[in-house]
Amino acid sequence: MTKFYAILSRLMICLIGVASSLGTANQSNESITSQAKKLDQALISRIIDNRLVYCANGVFHTFNPQQSAKGIAIDIIGPQLYNRLIRSNESLTDFLPEIAKRWEVSEDKLSVTFYLNEGIPFHTTPYFKPSRTLIADDVIFSFDRLINSNNPFYQNHFFPYFQAINLKARIRSIEKLDDYSVRFNLYHPDQSFLSHLGSYYSPILSAEYAQQLKANNSIDQFDKKPIGTGAFKLDSYLVDEYIRLIRHPYAWQIPKLNDRMFEQVIIELSSSGVGRLSKLLSNECDMLAYPAAAQLATIDKQHRLNRLERLTFGTAFLSFNTQKYPLNDPAIRNAVAFAINNPRLMQSIYLDTAETASAFLPSYHWAFDPSIQITHYVPEQSKHILKEKGLENISLTLRVSSNPEPFNPSPIKMAELIQSDLAAVGIDVKIIVHDGQYRPSYFDTHSVDLELTGWNAPNADPDTFLRPVLSCDAIGARTNHSNWCNPVFDGYLDKANMTDDFLLRKAYYQKAQQLLANELPILPLAYSRNMLVYDKSITNTHSLTQGNFSFMKLERYREKN
Structure with a gap:
């Protein structure tokens, strides 16, 4: 990542220098260079202030939490890219609305009906441009692919969490009542059903995107090039190096963005152990989780770092x-x-x-x-x-x-x-x-x-x-x-x-x-x-809970000189 920004810096100096020389031929080279450097530093500072670099622990292997048992897809990726029907509250003991604005359990406990929020947009990317917002079809598809062996997006895939809880033996059918109402019919009363749907293992995916890939014979790309409704969307991924997410400009959960919120999240994959801590101490990353106990004394000596437990x-x-x-x-x-x-x-x-x-x-x-x-x-x-x-x-x-x-x-x-x-x-x-x-x-x-x-x-x-x-x-x-x-x-x-x-x-x-x-x-x-360790310039960390680990509300505060 450091190399990338060094290259960007040199490139901007060159571009600004050329533009300046063309526009003001009588200006001295020294003045042009000085001006370019000032502009460059302002730009680089703006880029750094508006990006959050998270030094990840573990190996990345999928963008889709449905395909993971634990790790980065569950802890970090899922909360940024996707939303669920419901989510856990801060204490993980109850549920809050997310894509579903409300839900009803039938008197016989054999069905659960979810009423969806309207106007929730999916990500727009170079590889997919949605023609509609989220509807019941997307909810049905997201769970049908987990339990229906005839679904082409079920075949040749592995869903460890849902196979472990035998989701197939729980859901009798899923029916669309209208575009914004969907009902799950169960084989038997299931007190834990909402708990499983409220986990990060249960993202709501795009049925329209799935149909596009199916028509293009590209089903294998569905979980490699993710589309969700979360506050961030995939921009780029370099194997074993980093994942770059950029802000979803139409994120439905934040009606108004401010210039202190992060425009991009970079998940750094190339370091582990001592390497992660070194990058945190040298300002190459802003945040890391699960530091070793032996590292805590070093962390606590750094006045610019905070710990969240x-x-x-x-x-x-x-x-x-x-x-x-x-x-x-x-x-x-x-x-x-x-x-x-x-x-x-x-x-x-x-x-x-x-x-x-x-x-x-x-x-x-x-x-x-x-x-x-x-x-x-x-x-x-x-x-x-x-x-x-x-x-x-x-x-x-x-x-x-x-x-x-x-x-x-x-x-x-x-x-x-x-x-x-x-x-x-x-x-x-x-x-x-x-x-x-x-x-x-x-x-x-x-x-x-x-x-x-x-x-x-x-x-x-x-x-x-x-x-x-x-x-x-x-x-x-x-x-x-x-x-x-x-x-x-x-x-x-x-x-x-x-x-x-x-x-x-x-x-x-x-x-x-x-x-x-x-x-x-x-x-x-x-x-x-x-345990989460992060730079003190990052604020609103109270929004990070076990039930909702999205970075969407985090901000960076810089004191004016």
Whole structure:
């Protein structure tokens, strides 16, 4: 990015110099050059002030959140490019209107009708010029492609989140009542249905754009060249370097723009770890998320930087491959769990930015079961179990992402600490590092014993926690890395979804958690907080919430000299 602006600067000096020499032949070369430099600096300053550079963590692989399980598409891209029917409020416990201005659930709980805002424009780009605004057809298309195998935009695509929650088994049909009313008919009452529609996994796409690509035999471009209704639209993308988004001039959620709002967002993809922090410190980027705990002291010394911390519904955990010997035995899974020094992980990885996990759902979640206490560091008990099983010297593989994640700012370091803990009880661990990119084929294997991963639920509904990570359907979606399938567990989730009795729902979810504690397909490690570090010149950061991470209202404030 620095190289780009250096080139732009030199080019502008040349152009202004030529123009000046043609217009005022009697002016000295020195005066012309001085004038050009002043004009150039003003232009460059204007460009810099009106662009937000976000140093991303992780690997980019799709613009469409429907095709992602976690990562940049969910955390950053989706909120800028797209809108949903509804969105979560700041606490992630309720819903607010977005594309839908209101909605109604039928008395029998078998249908949900959404009434849409009128006049919502799609992006206009060199590759698509919409002839109309958003209507019910777009809503129907956006979900039909997820559940209808005859839809050409379903074929040869993978939708991990929706396959994990088995959306097909939830929606009986979707019908258009008129251009601005659409009804979802369900197979059974579903208390979590709105929670899934209110997540960033559920953007509303353009049916007209899809038809254009189909007519041109270019269906494969649909998710590569995105069209949404969000505050920003795609301008350019350079693989492994950056994504440039520019302001959608007709963004419906901001009726009036001001000159302090950002005209473009640049998502910088070329750096990770220390490189991201270096760019932040050298003013090459304005914002980054999930810094390592070891970097916080350096960050806090910088008077021009601010930190924004929020509690999330995120849990870091160690996933056991329950289909592979010896971890198919719950006793061995417990032996591994007893060997891990969680207090050391808290201190070394998180400092004061996370809480030790005692169960899968965070302790501040409404369905949390305080009677469950999974995380205990008892290495002698681990050795005893292994000796009793005749497995005093075993070897395991541990797969881990190289990139920071919302629930784990230093995954490789955590893997190395776990490797050290397990070595102390006689378990040799080989660490396998991957880049964090979601590839269905990559996880289509039972060869790995352990996976250091986690889950950041889109809202407070327990179904968005438990089903995508631990249900039987989630194995096929490659989001259940434990390969654990228990119909009793799935049954508890189904029963909780079909009742509107709050206490009964809570009881079913707590039974599900007790089953997890007994069988231990995953070992919860930490309840994380999301952390964002940004330049103090950026204002309106209160608009960034877990339910709405769009940069549309951010501004840059510069003090006058």
